[in-house]
Amino acid sequence: MTIQPIETSYDGHRFRSRLEARWAVFFNVLDISWEYESQGYVLDGTPYLPDFKLLLPDGRTVFAEIKNAEVSEHHGEHVDLCRSLARESGAPVLLLVGPPGGLKSRYRMYHQFTPDLQPGSFTAAFFQDYGPKLVTADAYWFQQATVNEETGVLEFQFTDRRAAKAFGIGVCDAVNAARAARFEHGDRG
Template sequence: MKAIETKYNGYFFRSRTEARWAVFFDTIGYKWQYEDEGYSLNNGRWYLPDFKLFLPNDKIFYAEVKPLNFDKHENRDDIIDFRIFSKSINHPIIILTGQPEFMAYDVILPTFNIPTEHHNEHTISLGMFQDYEPYIQIADEYWWQYVVMDENTGIHYLNIDERQARKSFGKRYLEAIQSSKSIRF
């Protein structure tokens, strides 16, 4: 099924899901560029990131929007491309599955800096949005206790209620999720 092209803020997005993420970024206060520049990867493939995010702390993340049923194992070539791109530009990529929700999203870091026997260069980390420093929180041991994985889809949900989300991620985070869900295009 083909996604519905959607106009928001002067941009034509390939899908409503991408447009909803743009609403989320605007509401939470992140600056962004949409499909700004394509890249030739060293594996001979081309890659066009969906979003380039400029966080309020001057850090840059790239964001790739995928449908809720995106399977990392079936789409291994995409994951390899994301890794190559992240490493070559030295910025992380957050994989946004579905519409904005209380979720932990897969993050590919250019270098994985946890030197343990359980993590290697193929490890994907998790990140959560928040409206204060560091703006995208990479999951550590504390946050893993709140992550629940759907065994059928591999999606990581946060086992928290709205009050906990407001305390943990900020009021603007909740407003951004609500705005992205309620907007009519």
């Protein structure tokens, strides 16, 4: 059985799915500027339209591709396209699988593809509510995360209180707002 996404309106945009709209709520609460499906590309002969273009406070542009939780984060056409977009655009690309915060835990790292990334390798990034808003994980943060044996996701087993100290209360608020958003009543989220 295949579940069809439900087109959803939020913040003046018509999203292809509620999952994409939830990420827009997350970005808004975290005060990250974004553009939705702003420009298409042809990558290795394949048309590609990134879901979000994030404009971070430090001047960086990062693309974000949203996928449902049933999609593999480690391989597949979407991973190849993320790698190609990073290489061709010169900007990092995040693969955001599932709802903000993830399915099992509330805080996690996401695959990040950078222009200079070697095939078969990846970096990881997470959100914070201060500074650049998006941080590439280093050895310290990899030690703080655990690998979910079922999915391979790098999760932080943090309580909300510990997450607020590590990432800022704004990340907790953004995760909670995105998860609580109800779109049945128009653009309010």
